[in-house]
Amino acid sequence: MSQLQVAINSLDARDVASDRSRIAQRMEVFRDVLPTKSRPLLVNRGTTDPTSVEPRIPEVENADLSVDILRAALAGQGALIVRGMFSKAETEALTKVIDRVMDCANEPKKIRDTLVSPYFCPPENLASIMPEKQLELAALRMFNGASGAIMAVEAPSVAESLLQFYDQHGIRQLLAEYLGEAPCLSAKKWVLRRSQLPINASGWHQDGAFMGTDINSLNLWIPLTECGGETGAPGMDVVPRRLYDIATAEGATFDWSVSDDHVQQGAFAVQPVAPVFQPGDAFFFDHLYLHRTQSRDDFTRDRYAIETWFFGETTFPKDQIPVKW
Ligand SMILES: O=C(O)CCC(=O)C(=O)O
Numbered sequence: 210m211s212q213l214q215v216a217i218n219s220l221d222a223r224d225v226a227s228d229r230s231r232i233a234q235r236m237e238v239f240r241d242v243l244p245t246k247s248r249p250l251l252v253n254r255g256t257t258d259p260t261s262v263e264p265r266i267p268e269v270e271n272a273d274l275s276v277d278i279l280r281a282a283l284a285g286q287g288a289l290i291v292r293g294m295f296s297k298a299e300t301e302a303l304t305k306v307i308d309r310v311m312d313c314a315n316e317p318k319k320i321r322d323t324l325v326s327p328y329f330c331p332p333e334n335l336a337s338i339m340p341e342k343q344l345e346l347a348a349l350r351m352f353n354g355a356s357g358a359i360m361a362v363e364a365p366s367v368a369e370s371l372l373q374f375y376d377q378h379g380i381r382q383l384l385a386e387y388l389g390e391a392p393c394l395s396a397k398k399w400v401l402r403r404s405q406l407p408i409n410a411s412g413w414h415q416d417g418a419f420m421g422t423d424i425n426s427l428n429l430w431i432p433l434t435e436c437g438g439e440t441g442a443p444g445m446d447v448v449p450r451r452l453y454d455i456a457t458a459e460g461a462t463f464d465w466s467v468s469d470d471h472v473q474q475g476a477f478a479v480q481p482v483a484p485v486f487q488p489g490d491a492f493f494f495d496h497l498y499l500h501r502t503q504s505r506d507d508f509t510r511d512r513y514a515i516e517t518w519f520f521g522e523t524t525f526p527k528d529q530i531p532v533k534w
Contacts, residue, residue: 214370214377216302217309220327223366232365233332235533236396240338242531244424245523251388251425252497254453257284264450264479266290271491276386279493283387283427287451288494294378295489300433304513307401307433310364311357327366335362335396338530349397356502357405361515362396362532371515372534380429381534388425388521396530398428398518404511408443410504411462413472416518417496418455418465420526426518430492433513437503438485442510445492447484448477448499456499467499 212219267282268290282289306328313321313329324330339345353359361368375381384392398416420426430445437444456476460468472481483503486492494500518529525531 213299213302214373215299215306215367217305220306220366220370223327223370225325225327225330225366228327228365228369229330229332232362232368232532233334236332236338236362236530237334238533239393239525239527239531244525244527246423248390248425248521248524250423250524251283252451252453252495257451262286262451266447266449266482266484268292274383276383279383279387283493283495285451286449287498288447288449288492290484290486291491291493292487293489294491295431297489299374300431300488303431303515304433306367307403307513307515310359310367310401311403314354314359314363326364328364330365331363332365338396340528353400355405356409357403357511358400358516360396361399361401361517364401367401368399371517375429375517384427384519387427388519388524390524391522392427392519392534393522393525394532394534395518395520395525396532398516398529399532400516402512402514402516404443404502404513406443406508406511407506408502408504408508410469411466412501412504413446413461413467413469413499414463414465414501415452415455415467415497415499418458420496420529422455422496423524424496424526425521425524426496428494428496429517429519430494431515431517432486432490432492433488433515434510435488436486436512436514437483440485441508442512443503443505443508444483444486444512446481446501446503447494448472448479448481450477450479452477452497452499455497472499
């Protein structure tokens with residue numbers, strides 16, 4: 210079997226300093242670049258009549274995936290599950306990598322700050338590239354840490370190997386065709402996840418509520434653990450329909466979230482669902498899709514996942530810190 214880019218032995222052999230400067234450079238490219246306003250948005254009311262589309266999550270086997278299927282699903286229902294996009298060997302390797310990254314990130318600050326590790330070595334410009342600098346980075350780390358998440362760019366060797374891994378799976382090509390231009394990523398919203406139980410029930414949100422809606426986006430969410438439904442590990446709760454607007458935050462925890470009451474009371478004319486995911490499935494959705502980490506009282510297992518938000522290279526939300534691909 211050929212060596213896996215994302216396996217521990219490949220990562221251990223990487224040049225950490227060079228990966229670190231490459232990730233820094235990928236962010237630096239955008240430091241003074243603003244998104245263009247002239248590009249047409251992919252999501253607009255003209256593309257599909259929502260009343261003609263059944264509210265459900267469309268699914269496709271990886272072998273049958275095409276940009277047309279992705280486009281139709283996103284336009285009609287806001288999301289697409291691709292079954293079996295990644296192999297068992299790949300998801301097992303990625304799970305081990307996430308454990309290593311979390312172990313490094315959880316080291317006492319004195320040790321963490323000196324690490325030059327494939328699993329933790331944040332690029333030197335990570336704070337300076339954020340509008341609120343150190344304050345913003347510290348707040349983000351705290352917010353992520355509370356749910357068991359860490360930005361992939363904090364581990365540049367992992368981030369670089371993930372980019373290669375995505376490329377090998379044809380994801381860059383697929384995204385370029387879908388977005389109509391080269392994709393970039395988001396430093397803030399490219400995260401490695403190992404869920405922390407119990408899950409906070411108040412997490413309904415559309416990412417467009419804080420990213421803005423004048424963007425073209427696609428999130429690739431990769432579960433690395435069997436999760437969702439009745440599996441005992443948290444998947445995602447979703448409102449399975451295309452939305453065109455940001456829902457009200459009235460009664461919600463944050464000004465970018467949506468209250469559970471609002472969702473359960475039928476505000477979206479459909480009940481939420483919690484699909485079952487197998488490790489290696491891919492869940493694509495955009496910034497208007499309403500979702501949260503699945504919430505129940507009886508979870509028994511942690512769940513690993515990777516979330517990667519992509520944008521068009523000219524239609525990105527500046528404050529999400531675009532990363533050149
Ligand atoms: O992994 C999760 O449970 C949450 C993911 C999420 O909110 C997202 O991908 O936007």
